[in-house]
Amino acid sequence: MATEAPASHERFGARSGRSHCWIFQFGTSDPEKAESSFRIALFLRAKCCYHASAEYGPRFVRSSPQRVVLPAERKFRDQIVRYGRMLHERGFVAAMDGNLSVRLKRDRILVTPTCVSKGAMRPADMVVVDCEGRHIAGRRHVTSEIGMHLLIYNRRPDVQAIVHAHPPTATGFAAAGIPLTEPLVCEVVMGLGCIPLARYGTPGTSELAQTLEPYVANYDAILMSNHG
Numbered sequence: 001m002a003t004e005a006p007a008s009h010e011r012f013g014a015r016s017g018r019s020h021c022w023i024f025q026f027g028t029s030d031p032e033k034a035e036s037s038f039r040i041a042l043f044l045r046a047k048c049c050y051h052a053s054a055e056y057g058p059r060f061v062r063s064s065p066q067r068v069v070l071p072a073e074r075k076f077r078d079q080i081v082r083y084g085r086m087l088h089e090r091g092f093v094a095a096m097d098g099n100l101s102v103r104l105k106r107d108r109i110l111v112t113p114t115c116v117s118k119g120a121m122r123p124a125d126m127v128v129v130d131c132e133g134r135h136i137a138g139r140r141h142v143t144s145e146i147g148m149h150l151l152i153y154n155r156r157p158d159v160q161a162i163v164h165a166h167p168p169t170a171t172g173f174a175a176a177g178i179p180l181t182e183p184l185v186c187e188v189v190m191g192l193g194c195i196p197l198a199r200y201g202t203p204g205t206s207e208l209a210q211t212l213e214p215y216v217a218n219y220d221a222i223l224m225s226n227h228g
Contacts, residue, residue, distance in 0.1 A: 076102045077123035088119030092165040099143040113140035144204035151209040166228035174223040192221040200225040
């Protein structure tokens, strides 16, 4: 989970023209250090944030000019990139299919952007939205299927991450209209239990989330008719 910066951290900012950079000097009340921080902020007025801590050392994080990416969120960004590549390499998504997300905290979701191959994402490509889908941070646009993710997070407080993909075998069952409700493979039964089949909903519309709503509360995996 993402954590807030300790209250003892002091913030010094500088604005120059249209650029804005915050520099964080951790745990100092020394006026000379404060002035030094201010001068460095002027020097680093490009669109980046300077983040320093005893545990992780200094970092430059390309993000919103006024937003620092905390260590926990950096970890989640790296993991989404890793698993996106795994999905792409294994043929579970093609082109720009699929989307992944992680719950940062109760009202913030880290999610993959639209129009980017899951095999070519970078940590900086991720988007942060609130529980209503409003854009909070990120230079890209959020996936068009964000409504599906928000529905699940809102209905299931225990869910911390979501993966939507198009594995060929699972998609074959979905296209054939066959739910995975029979205990045929022990690993599937033990790992996911019964997997129902939701009716078809047009991708990228609110209809898609609506088709999942009857199943979200009681199932950890759902097939989507003629989709994935």
